[in-house]
Amino acid sequence: MVVDQQSEHSDQPVDELDARLLLLLTDEPRLGVLECSRRLGVARGTVQARLDRLVERAVLTGFPPALDLGAMGYGLTAFAVVEIAQGRRAEVCEGLAAIPEVCEVHATTGQGDLFMRIVARSNADLQRVVDHVVDVPHVRRLSTSIALSTPVPPRVRPLLERVKGRPPK
Amino acid sequence: MVVDQQSEHSDQPVDELDARLLLLLTDEPRLGVLECSRRLGVARGTVQARLDRLVERAVLTGFPPALDLGAMGYGLTAFAVVEIAQGRRAEVCEGLAAIPEVCEVHATTGQGDLFMRIVARSNADLQRVVDHVVDVPHVRRLSTSIALSTPVPPRVRPLLERVKGRPPK
Protein backbone atom coordinates (compact mmCIF):
# COMPACT_ATOMS: atom_id res chain seq x y z
CA MET A 1 0.00 0.00 0.00
CA VAL A 2 1.41 3.29 -1.04
CA VAL A 3 1.37 6.01 1.53
CA ASP A 4 -0.90 8.73 0.38
CA GLN A 5 0.20 11.65 2.45
CA GLN A 6 -2.96 13.72 2.33
CA SER A 7 -4.98 12.35 5.19
CA GLU A 8 -2.61 9.98 6.88
CA HIS A 9 -3.21 10.51 10.53
CA SER A 10 -1.99 7.11 11.51
CA ASP A 11 1.65 7.80 10.89
CA GLN A 12 1.39 11.55 10.75
CA PRO A 13 1.11 12.47 14.41
CA VAL A 14 0.29 16.09 13.73
CA ASP A 15 -1.61 17.31 10.71
CA GLU A 16 -2.15 20.83 9.56
CA LEU A 17 -5.17 21.56 11.69
CA ASP A 18 -3.39 20.18 14.73
CA ALA A 19 -0.45 22.40 13.98
CA ARG A 20 -2.63 25.45 13.61
CA LEU A 21 -4.34 24.67 16.85
CA LEU A 22 -1.06 24.18 18.67
CA LEU A 23 0.34 27.37 17.26
CA LEU A 24 -2.72 29.22 18.41
CA LEU A 25 -2.35 27.80 21.87
CA THR A 26 1.34 28.59 21.84
CA ASP A 27 0.57 32.22 21.26
CA GLU A 28 -2.41 32.45 23.55
CA PRO A 29 -2.38 29.48 25.85
CA ARG A 30 -5.32 30.45 27.96
CA LEU A 31 -7.77 30.42 25.11
CA GLY A 32 -10.73 28.20 25.69
CA VAL A 33 -11.90 25.52 23.33
CA LEU A 34 -14.70 27.72 22.09
CA GLU A 35 -12.48 30.65 21.23
CA CYS A 36 -10.06 28.34 19.46
CA SER A 37 -12.82 26.95 17.31
CA ARG A 38 -13.83 30.44 16.31
CA ARG A 39 -10.34 31.45 15.35
CA LEU A 40 -9.66 28.30 13.45
CA GLY A 41 -13.00 28.41 11.73
CA VAL A 42 -14.05 24.93 12.73
CA ALA A 43 -16.69 23.53 15.05
CA ARG A 44 -16.10 23.43 18.74
CA GLY A 45 -16.44 19.68 18.86
CA THR A 46 -13.66 19.39 16.34
CA VAL A 47 -11.25 21.36 18.45
CA GLN A 48 -12.25 19.36 21.47
CA ALA A 49 -11.70 16.11 19.63
CA ARG A 50 -8.35 17.26 18.28
CA LEU A 51 -7.12 18.25 21.67
CA ASP A 52 -8.26 14.97 23.15
CA ARG A 53 -6.46 13.06 20.46
CA LEU A 54 -3.28 15.06 20.84
CA VAL A 55 -3.30 14.30 24.52
CA GLU A 56 -4.00 10.64 23.84
CA ARG A 57 -1.09 10.45 21.48
CA ALA A 58 0.99 12.12 24.15
CA VAL A 59 1.95 14.87 21.77
CA LEU A 60 0.36 17.44 24.01
CA THR A 61 1.36 16.74 27.56
CA GLY A 62 -0.18 19.70 29.28
CA PHE A 63 -0.06 23.40 29.89
CA PRO A 64 2.46 23.92 32.61
CA PRO A 65 2.98 27.43 33.94
CA ALA A 66 5.99 29.08 32.37
CA LEU A 67 8.07 30.68 35.09
CA ASP A 68 10.77 33.21 34.55
CA LEU A 69 13.50 32.06 36.87
CA GLY A 70 15.26 35.36 36.42
CA ALA A 71 12.29 37.20 37.82
CA MET A 72 12.24 34.76 40.70
CA GLY A 73 15.73 35.70 41.70
CA TYR A 74 17.67 33.07 39.82
CA GLY A 75 19.30 35.33 37.33
CA LEU A 76 22.10 33.02 36.41
CA THR A 77 21.92 29.99 34.17
CA ALA A 78 24.84 27.69 33.58
CA PHE A 79 25.49 24.50 31.69
CA ALA A 80 27.78 21.85 33.00
CA VAL A 81 29.36 18.72 31.67
CA VAL A 82 29.86 16.09 34.33
CA GLU A 83 32.29 13.23 34.21
CA ILE A 84 31.45 10.43 36.55
CA ALA A 85 32.82 7.10 37.68
CA GLN A 86 31.94 4.30 35.31
CA GLY A 87 28.70 2.56 36.01
CA ARG A 88 27.48 5.01 38.60
CA ARG A 89 25.10 7.00 36.53
CA ALA A 90 21.97 6.11 38.43
CA GLU A 91 23.47 7.05 41.77
CA VAL A 92 24.94 10.26 40.49
CA CYS A 93 21.68 11.29 38.87
CA GLU A 94 19.87 10.68 42.09
CA GLY A 95 22.33 12.90 43.87
CA LEU A 96 21.99 15.60 41.27
CA ALA A 97 18.21 15.44 41.35
CA ALA A 98 18.37 16.23 45.05
CA ILE A 99 19.86 19.64 44.30
CA PRO A 100 17.03 22.09 43.58
CA GLU A 101 19.14 24.30 41.37
CA VAL A 102 19.74 21.42 39.00
CA CYS A 103 17.00 22.01 36.46
CA GLU A 104 17.75 19.35 33.91
CA VAL A 105 20.10 16.43 33.40
CA HIS A 106 20.84 14.41 30.28
CA ALA A 107 23.11 11.49 29.66
CA THR A 108 25.03 12.15 26.49
CA THR A 109 27.49 10.71 24.07
CA GLY A 110 30.79 12.44 23.56
CA GLN A 111 33.04 14.04 26.10
CA GLY A 112 31.54 13.90 29.53
CA ASP A 113 28.83 11.59 30.70
CA LEU A 114 26.15 13.88 31.89
CA PHE A 115 25.07 17.26 30.78
CA MET A 116 23.01 19.56 32.92
CA ARG A 117 21.49 22.95 33.28
CA ILE A 118 21.65 24.70 36.61
CA VAL A 119 20.55 28.07 37.92
CA ALA A 120 21.80 30.32 40.69
CA ARG A 121 21.13 33.67 42.27
CA SER A 122 24.58 35.09 41.70
CA ASN A 123 28.12 34.10 40.95
CA ALA A 124 28.74 33.38 44.58
CA ASP A 125 25.61 31.29 44.67
CA LEU A 126 26.71 29.43 41.60
CA GLN A 127 29.89 28.58 43.41
CA ARG A 128 27.86 27.08 46.19
CA VAL A 129 25.74 25.05 43.77
CA VAL A 130 28.79 23.82 41.91
CA ASP A 131 30.33 22.75 45.19
CA HIS A 132 27.20 20.79 45.92
CA VAL A 133 27.41 19.07 42.58
CA VAL A 134 31.03 18.18 43.02
CA ASP A 135 30.21 16.75 46.40
CA VAL A 136 27.85 14.22 44.88
CA PRO A 137 29.56 10.85 45.22
CA HIS A 138 31.19 9.51 42.06
CA VAL A 139 31.31 12.86 40.33
CA ARG A 140 34.82 13.04 38.91
CA ARG A 141 34.98 16.29 37.08
CA LEU A 142 32.72 19.23 36.40
CA SER A 143 33.11 21.70 33.63
CA THR A 144 30.81 24.68 33.81
CA SER A 145 29.85 27.34 31.30
CA ILE A 146 27.78 30.33 32.19
CA ALA A 147 25.04 31.45 29.83
CA LEU A 148 25.70 35.05 28.90
CA SER A 149 22.65 35.49 26.74
CA THR A 150 20.00 33.46 25.02
CA PRO A 151 19.74 34.50 21.38
CA VAL A 152 17.21 31.78 20.66
CA PRO A 153 14.97 30.99 23.61
CA PRO A 154 13.43 27.53 23.87
CA ARG A 155 10.95 27.18 21.05
CA VAL A 156 8.93 24.67 19.08
CA ARG A 157 7.16 27.10 16.84
CA PRO A 158 9.23 26.60 13.69
CA LEU A 159 8.60 22.88 13.71
CA LEU A 160 4.87 23.46 13.96
CA GLU A 161 4.94 26.07 11.29
CA ARG A 162 6.57 23.65 8.96
CA VAL A 163 3.75 21.17 9.44
CA LYS A 164 1.25 23.88 8.95
CA GLY A 165 2.88 24.71 5.67
CA ARG A 166 2.28 28.39 5.93
CA PRO A 167 4.58 30.99 7.49
CA PRO A 168 3.73 32.90 10.71
CA LYS A 169 0.59 34.93 11.20
CA MET B 1 -8.18 34.05 58.74
CA VAL B 2 -5.53 36.57 57.97
CA VAL B 3 -2.14 35.96 56.51
CA ASP B 4 0.57 38.08 58.02
CA GLN B 5 3.22 37.10 55.57
CA GLN B 6 3.39 40.44 53.89
CA SER B 7 6.30 41.78 55.86
CA GLU B 8 8.56 41.31 52.84
CA HIS B 9 6.90 41.25 49.50
CA SER B 10 8.87 44.04 47.94
CA ASP B 11 12.13 42.14 47.65
CA GLN B 12 10.64 38.67 47.85
CA PRO B 13 9.26 38.03 44.39
CA VAL B 14 7.47 34.85 45.37
CA ASP B 15 6.07 34.17 48.81
CA GLU B 16 4.72 30.97 50.20
CA LEU B 17 1.21 31.32 48.88
CA ASP B 18 2.55 32.17 45.44
CA ALA B 19 4.70 29.09 45.56
CA ARG B 20 1.83 26.87 46.59
CA LEU B 21 -0.28 28.29 43.81
CA LEU B 22 2.43 27.77 41.25
CA LEU B 23 3.06 24.24 42.43
CA LEU B 24 -0.62 23.52 42.13
CA LEU B 25 -0.68 24.88 38.61
CA THR B 26 2.46 22.96 37.78
CA ASP B 27 0.75 19.74 38.69
CA GLU B 28 -2.62 20.56 37.18
CA PRO B 29 -2.21 23.44 34.81
CA ARG B 30 -5.73 23.56 33.49
CA LEU B 31 -7.26 24.26 36.87
CA GLY B 32 -9.40 27.33 36.94
CA VAL B 33 -9.06 30.14 39.39
CA LEU B 34 -12.02 28.93 41.36
CA GLU B 35 -10.71 25.43 41.79
CA CYS B 36 -7.32 26.76 42.82
CA SER B 37 -8.89 28.88 45.50
CA ARG B 38 -10.70 25.86 46.84
CA ARG B 39 -7.60 23.74 46.98
CA LEU B 40 -5.50 26.42 48.54
CA GLY B 41 -8.18 27.32 51.01
CA VAL B 42 -8.28 31.00 50.15
CA ALA B 43 -10.81 33.27 48.49
CA ARG B 44 -11.13 33.30 44.75
CA GLY B 45 -10.27 36.97 44.58
CA THR B 46 -7.02 36.28 46.33
CA VAL B 47 -5.96 33.72 43.79
CA GLN B 48 -6.97 36.04 41.02
CA ALA B 49 -4.96 38.88 42.53
CA ARG B 50 -1.94 36.66 43.09
CA LEU B 51 -1.95 35.45 39.53
CA ASP B 52 -2.29 38.97 38.24
CA ARG B 53 0.63 40.08 40.33
CA LEU B 54 2.81 37.19 39.30
CA VAL B 55 2.14 38.06 35.70
CA GLU B 56 2.84 41.72 36.37
CA ARG B 57 6.17 40.88 37.96
CA ALA B 58 6.89 38.71 34.93
CA VAL B 59 7.44 35.71 37.13
CA LEU B 60 4.62 33.87 35.44
CA THR B 61 4.88 34.39 31.74
CA GLY B 62 2.10 32.16 30.55
CA PHE B 63 0.85 28.64 30.08
CA PRO B 64 2.33 27.45 26.84
CA PRO B 65 1.33 24.01 25.60
CA ALA B 66 3.94 21.41 26.45
CA LEU B 67 4.65 19.33 23.38
CA ASP B 68 6.43 16.04 23.36
CA LEU B 69 8.75 16.32 20.41
CA GLY B 70 9.40 12.62 20.56
CA ALA B 71 5.73 11.91 19.97
CA MET B 72 5.79 14.37 17.12
CA GLY B 73 8.43 12.37 15.34
CA TYR B 74 11.51 14.15 16.59
CA GLY B 75 12.86 11.36 18.69
CA LEU B 76 16.40 12.59 18.81
CA THR B 77 17.77 15.42 20.90
CA ALA B 78 21.32 16.62 20.66
CA PHE B 79 23.43 19.33 22.20
CA ALA B 80 26.05 21.16 20.27
CA VAL B 81 28.84 23.55 21.05
CA VAL B 82 29.51 26.00 18.25
CA GLU B 83 32.67 27.89 17.64
CA ILE B 84 32.24 30.93 15.48
CA ALA B 85 34.29 33.68 13.90
CA GLN B 86 34.99 36.53 16.30
CA GLY B 87 32.41 39.25 16.34
CA ARG B 88 29.88 37.41 14.23
CA ARG B 89 27.57 36.21 16.89
CA ALA B 90 24.53 38.16 15.78
CA GLU B 91 24.77 36.91 12.22
CA VAL B 92 25.39 33.35 13.24
CA CYS B 93 22.47 33.38 15.64
CA GLU B 94 20.24 34.67 12.94
CA GLY B 95 21.33 31.86 10.70
CA LEU B 96 20.77 29.30 13.42
CA ALA B 97 17.37 30.69 14.24
CA ALA B 98 16.34 30.03 10.66
CA ILE B 99 16.78 26.30 11.17
CA PRO B 100 13.57 24.88 12.64
CA GLU B 101 15.33 22.00 14.36
CA VAL B 102 17.38 24.44 16.40
CA CYS B 103 15.30 24.66 19.54
CA GLU B 104 17.48 26.81 21.72
CA VAL B 105 20.71 28.80 21.52
CA HIS B 106 22.77 30.32 24.28
CA ALA B 107 25.95 32.33 24.22
CA THR B 108 28.27 30.95 26.85
CA THR B 109 31.58 31.40 28.55
CA GLY B 110 34.14 28.66 28.32
CA GLN B 111 35.07 26.52 25.38
CA GLY B 112 32.93 27.30 22.39
CA ASP B 113 30.91 30.41 21.83
CA LEU B 114 27.40 29.19 21.41
CA PHE B 115 25.62 26.31 22.89
CA MET B 116 22.46 24.87 21.42
CA ARG B 117 19.88 22.17 21.59
CA ILE B 118 18.66 20.61 18.39
CA VAL B 119 16.24 17.84 17.52
CA ALA B 120 15.97 15.44 14.62
CA ARG B 121 13.87 12.55 13.39
CA SER B 122 16.72 10.06 13.17
CA ASN B 123 20.45 9.81 12.98
CA ALA B 124 20.37 10.44 9.29
CA ASP B 125 18.16 13.44 9.87
CA LEU B 126 20.53 14.71 12.52
CA GLN B 127 23.27 14.55 9.95
CA ARG B 128 21.22 16.76 7.70
CA VAL B 129 20.53 19.25 10.46
CA VAL B 130 24.15 19.36 11.47
CA ASP B 131 25.12 20.01 7.88
CA HIS B 132 22.71 22.90 7.86
CA VAL B 133 24.28 24.32 10.97
CA VAL B 134 27.77 24.01 9.62
CA ASP B 135 26.64 25.78 6.49
CA VAL B 136 25.69 28.87 8.44
CA PRO B 137 28.28 31.51 7.56
CA HIS B 138 30.97 32.11 10.17
CA VAL B 139 30.41 28.84 11.93
CA ARG B 140 33.90 27.46 12.46
CA ARG B 141 33.44 24.27 14.34
CA LEU B 142 30.59 22.20 15.66
CA SER B 143 30.82 19.60 18.38
CA THR B 144 27.70 17.54 18.86
CA SER B 145 26.57 15.23 21.65
CA ILE B 146 23.51 13.10 21.41
CA ALA B 147 21.22 12.85 24.41
CA LEU B 148 20.85 9.19 25.30
CA SER B 149 18.45 9.67 28.16
CA THR B 150 17.10 12.39 30.39
CA PRO B 151 17.42 11.34 34.01
CA VAL B 152 16.16 14.70 35.22
CA PRO B 153 13.64 16.29 32.87
CA PRO B 154 13.28 20.08 32.88
CA ARG B 155 11.82 21.12 36.20
CA VAL B 156 11.30 24.06 38.49
CA ARG B 157 9.44 22.25 41.17
CA PRO B 158 12.25 21.92 43.72
CA LEU B 159 12.88 25.65 43.66
CA LEU B 160 9.24 26.35 44.35
CA GLU B 161 9.09 23.76 47.06
CA ARG B 162 11.94 25.44 48.81
CA VAL B 163 10.05 28.72 48.88
CA LYS B 164 6.97 26.94 50.08
CA GLY B 165 8.81 25.23 52.85
CA ARG B 166 10.21 28.30 54.47
CA PRO B 167 10.24 31.92 53.38
CA PRO B 168 13.91 32.62 52.54
CA LYS B 169 15.48 35.62 54.21
Next chain:
DNA sequence: TGATTCACTATACAAACTGTCCAGCAAAAT
Protein backbone atom coordinates in the same frame (compact mmCIF):
# COMPACT_ATOMS: atom_id res chain seq x y z
C1' DT C 1 -2.41 57.78 68.26
C1' DG C 2 -5.64 58.20 64.75
C1' DA C 3 -6.01 57.79 59.79
C1' DT C 4 -4.88 55.34 55.86
C1' DT C 5 -3.43 51.64 53.06
C1' DC C 6 -3.19 46.95 51.88
C1' DA C 7 -4.30 42.06 51.50
C1' DC C 8 -7.75 39.00 52.13
C1' DT C 9 -12.66 37.29 52.88
C1' DA C 10 -17.25 36.84 51.51
C1' DT C 11 -20.99 37.70 48.36
C1' DA C 12 -23.44 38.76 44.22
C1' DC C 13 -24.83 38.77 39.30
C1' DA C 14 -24.65 38.63 34.36
C1' DA C 15 -22.17 36.74 30.64
C1' DA C 16 -19.53 33.15 28.90
C1' DC C 17 -17.64 28.67 28.77
C1' DT C 18 -17.56 23.58 29.48
C1' DG C 19 -18.96 18.88 29.34
C1' DT C 20 -22.02 16.08 26.86
C1' DC C 21 -25.30 14.79 24.16
C1' DC C 22 -27.35 13.97 19.20
C1' DA C 23 -28.52 14.05 14.16
C1' DG C 24 -26.95 14.85 9.54
C1' DC C 25 -23.14 14.57 5.96
C1' DA C 26 -19.38 13.51 3.12
C1' DA C 27 -15.14 11.19 2.21
C1' DA C 28 -12.44 7.16 2.99
C1' DA C 29 -11.99 2.39 4.11
C1' DT C 30 -13.55 -2.41 3.76
Next chain:
DNA sequence: ATTTTGCTGGACAGTTTGTATAGTGAATCA
Protein backbone atom coordinates in the same frame (compact mmCIF):
# COMPACT_ATOMS: atom_id res chain seq x y z
C1' DA D 1 -22.60 -1.31 -1.17
C1' DT D 2 -22.00 -0.74 3.55
C1' DT D 3 -19.50 0.76 7.45
C1' DT D 4 -16.40 3.84 9.64
C1' DT D 5 -14.53 8.14 10.65
C1' DG D 6 -14.29 13.06 11.25
C1' DC D 7 -16.61 17.35 10.96
C1' DT D 8 -20.71 20.35 11.45
C1' DG D 9 -24.33 22.71 13.90
C1' DG D 10 -27.34 22.75 17.54
C1' DA D 11 -28.93 22.11 22.29
C1' DC D 12 -28.89 21.75 27.52
C1' DA D 13 -27.55 22.04 32.38
C1' DG D 14 -24.02 23.17 35.33
C1' DT D 15 -19.97 25.73 36.27
C1' DT D 16 -16.70 29.36 35.88
C1' DT D 17 -15.28 33.97 34.87
C1' DG D 18 -15.19 38.98 35.00
C1' DT D 19 -16.28 42.43 37.80
C1' DA D 20 -18.06 44.87 41.86
C1' DT D 21 -19.05 45.69 46.60
C1' DA D 22 -18.61 45.74 51.62
C1' DG D 23 -16.18 44.32 55.81
C1' DT D 24 -12.00 43.00 58.68
C1' DG D 25 -7.46 42.86 60.63
C1' DA D 26 -2.63 44.19 60.30
C1' DA D 27 0.92 47.20 58.92
C1' DT D 28 2.22 51.94 57.69
C1' DC D 29 1.93 56.80 57.72
C1' DA D 30 1.82 61.48 59.71
